[in-house]
Amino acid sequence: MSRPKLKILLAAPRGFCAGVDRAILIVERALEKFGAPVYVRHEIVHNRHVVEDLKAKGAVFVDELDQVPDDVPVVFSAHGVPKSVPAEAERRKMIYVDATCPLVSKVHVEAERHAKAGHHILLIGHANHPEVIGTMGQVPGGTMTLIETVADVEKFAPPAGIRLAFVTQTTLSVSDTAEIIAALQRRFPDIAAPRKEDICYATTNRQAAVNALAAQCDSFFVIGAPSSSNSNRLVEVARKAGCAAAFLVEEAAQIPWDKVTGGTMGLSAGASAPEQLVRDVIAAARERFDVTVEEVAVTQETVKFSLPRAVAA
Numbered sequence: 001m002s003r004p005k006l007k008i009l010l011a012a013p014r015g016f017c018a019g020v021d022r023a024i025l026i027v028e029r030a031l032e033k034f035g036a037p038v039y040v041r042h043e044i045v046h047n048r049h050v051v052e053d054l055k056a057k058g059a060v061f062v063d064e065l066d067q068v069p070d071d072v073p074v075v076f077s078a079h080g081v082p083k084s085v086p087a088e089a090e091r092r093k094m095i096y097v098d099a100t101c102p103l104v105s106k107v108h109v110e111a112e113r114h115a116k117a118g119h120h121i122l123l124i125g126h127a128n129h130p131e132v133i134g135t136m137g138q139v140p141g142g143t144m145t146l147i148e149t150v151a152d153v154e155k156f157a158p159p160a161g162i163r164l165a166f167v168t169q170t171t172l173s174v175s176d177t178a179e180i181i182a183a184l185q186r187r188f189p190d191i192a193a194p195r196k197e198d199i200c201y202a203t204t205n206r207q208a209a210v211n212a213l214a215a216q217c218d219s220f221f222v223i224g225a226p227s228s229s230n231s232n233r234l235v236e237v238a239r240k241a242g243c244a245a246a247f248l249v250e251e252a253a254q255i256p257w258d259k260v261t262g263g264t265m266g267l268s269a270g271a272s273a274p275e276q277l278v279r280d281v282i283a284a285a286r287e288r289f290d291v292t293v294e295e296v297a298v299t300q301e302t303v304k305f306s307l308p309r310a311v312a313a
Contacts, residue, residue, distance in 0.1 A: 004262035006289035007098060008282060009217060011209035011268035012297035015275050017202030019101030020045050022305045023078035024054070026099040030073055031058050034095070039074040041065060041081065042130055044099060045272035046228035048250065070094060079130035080085035080104040082137020097310045103200040104131055108138045109165050110194055115139040119192060120158065122147045124180050125169030129229055132169055153183040165192035170200040171230040171271075173237065174207050202271045203230050205299055210268050210270040213296045215242035217266035221255055221259045222248050223277045224270030231270030238266065252275055252284040 029037045036058025043051050043061060051061060059075075065088050066073045073095040076085060080100040089096040100108075114121045121144040125132040136144050145155060147166075158164055166184055178201060184191055197204075215218055220238040220272050224231025231248055238246035243266060249255050249292055265285070269278050285291050306312070 001290050003288065003290045006260070006262050006285055006291050007264045007294045008285060008291060009213045009264060009266045009296040010278070010293055011213060011266065012295050013202070013204070013205045013209060013299065013301050015269040015271070015278065017200070017271040018301070018303040018305050019078055019103060019200070019202070020272050023099040023101070024050060026097055026307060026311055027054050027059055027075050028057065028241060029307065029313075030075055030097055032312065034073045035312055037072060039072055040213065041068070041070045041074060041085065042077040042079065044075065044077050046225040046231075046270075047272040047274070048225060049274055049277065050272065064284075065089060065092075065094075068094070073097065074262075075099050078104070079106060079131065080134030082134055084137060095310075097308055099308075100134070101170070101200070102199065103170050104134070107135055107170060107194075107198050109203075110167050110198070111135055111138045111144065114167070115143050117165075118162065119143075119165040120145070120162045121192075122156070122164060122166040122184065123168070124148075124166060124172065124177055126172075126229060129169065131137075131229075135167065135169070143161050147180060147184075150180055150183045153180060153187060158188065161189065163192065164188050167194055168198040169229070170197055170198060171203050171233065173233045174199055174204055175240070177188055201303060202301070203233070205301060206230065206234055206268065206271065209296065209298045210234050210237045211241045211267070212298050213266055214238040214246065215241045216264055218245065218263035219243070219260055220246035220266035221281065222246070222268050222270060223250070223273045223281065224248055225272065228270045231273070234270060236269055238268075245277065254282040255281065255284070257284070257288055260285075260288075
C-alpha cells in the first residue's frame with residue numbers, strides 16, 4: 001500500500017545562532033581548560049538536549065551562585081546576568097567566564113548609557129525571562145520599567161521632568177514589538193530609541209523564514225523548548241502568517257503524527273535547538289509518509305562571535 005505524500009517545507013535560517021554556538025563552545029572549552037566539573041549558572045541556553053549533552057561532559061547546572069563552590073570555575077548563561085552576579089563572583093575570587101551573547105551585552109551597554117544620562121528606561125520584554133532579569137540588573141533600581149504590551153504603554157505614568165528611553169529584549173516578535181514601539185513614540189515623541197535594532201539578527205531571520213512559508217502549510221512545527229522565547233515567537237509568527245495548526249515541540253516524539261494526514265508541513269527550529277532534532281523529525285516523517293523536503297531560505301547567516309580571553313585558544 002502506498003503511503004500518503006507529505007511535503008516538508010524547511011525554513012532557513014533555523015536552529016543555532018552565533019550566540020548559542022559561542023555559549024556552548026565556551027562551556028566545552030572551559031571543561032577542556034579547567035577539567036570537570038565546570039559549573040553553569042542557569043541553563044546555558046534554553047534546550048534540554050544541549051544541557052544534557054553538556055552534563056554528560058562534566059558541566060553542573062545550578063540556579064544561583066551560592067550553589068557553586070569557591071574553587072571551581074563557573075560560566076554565566078548566554079541570556080546575561082545582573083551586575084550583582086559577577087560582582088559576587090569577584091568578591092569570592094571565583095574563576096568565572098561570561099557567556100552572555102554579545103547582542104544581549106549591546107542592550108546592557110545601551111541601558112547603562114541611558115541610566116548615566118539620567119533617562120528613565122522602558123524595557124520591552126517578557127517578565128521573568130532571564131534576559132529581562134539580567135538587563136534590569138544593569139541599572140539602579142527604579143530607573144527601568146518593564147513594558148510587555150501596548151496596554152502597558154498606555155497606562156505608564158512617566159516620572160516628571162525625566163527624559164525617556166527604550167531598549168528591547170533580543171528575542172521578541174518583530175511585529176508585536178513594532179506595535180509597542182509605535183505606541184511609545186506616539187505617546188512620547190521625544191523618547192530615545194536604540195541606535196541600532198535590539199531584536200537580534202537571528203530572531204529576525206528565523207521569523208522572516210517562517211513568515212515566508214507558513215501560509216503554504218497545512219501544519220507547522222517549531223522545534224524548541226517551552227521556556228525559549230524565540231521559539232514561542234516562531235509559533236506565533238506561523239499562526240499569524242496563515243497556518244493555524246502551528247505548534248511548539250521539543251522533539252520528533254512530541255509531534256501528534258496521527259493528526260498529520262499529509263499535504264504540506266512546515267518545519268523550523270528555535271535558535272537554541274540542535275539541527276539533529278530537525279533531522280530526527282524528517283526521519284520520523286519518512287517512516288509514515290512518502291516525504292519530499294524543500295528548504296526555503298530567506299537569507300544566509302555568516303555572523304560569528306569571538307570567545308572570551310579566558311577560554312580562547
